[in-house]
Amino acid sequence: MxxxxxxxxxxxxxxxxxxxxxxxxxxxxxxxxxxxxxxxxxxxxxxxxxxxxxxxxxxxxxxxxxxxxxITLAKNKREDLLLILFTVLILVIMCGGTLWILFDLYQRMLPGMMP
Incomplete structure (x- = not known):
């Protein structure tokens, strides 16, 4: 070769x-x-x-x-950066919503054990 x-x-x-x-x-x-x-x-x-x-x-x-x-802040790479930021936003919404639901369930199921 x-x-x-x-x-x-x-x-x-x-x-x-x-x-x-x-x-x-x-x-x-x-x-x-x-x-x-x-x-x-x-x-x-x-x-x-x-x-x-x-x-x-x-x-x-x-x-x-x-x-x-x-990934840099150059003009030609801006689309990649936006895609990554959108992915981070979706992950934050999913994790935040999950924690919100879990803490709400904890408060409803065990109200006497809240700190």
Missing amino acids: SRRTLNEQEARECKTEQRNYLWGFGLALVLTLIPFGLVAFIDIERMTLWITIGGCALAQVIVHLRFFMH
Whole structure:
């Protein structure tokens, strides 16, 4: 099987893409290890821990969108971003509605146990 040789521009683009993937992998790894290290090895206040985990999770979503899914704020990628935001909206509505129904049922079934 013959291998096609890349011209100079294609080789540069390939190297840039590999560099972006490595940066994304490194950032994702760091953003995973920070909350793990805090939970496993450091005793900090519970609310601070939850905020840190949430912040790292949000940053990791942004890293994945940028480095692995190539979603940017450029004009030609705007449709992809709108599709992802619409998907997030649908998920929030579904999760919020589910929690609303569950808490309403809990209140109706066990009114004496409400905090």
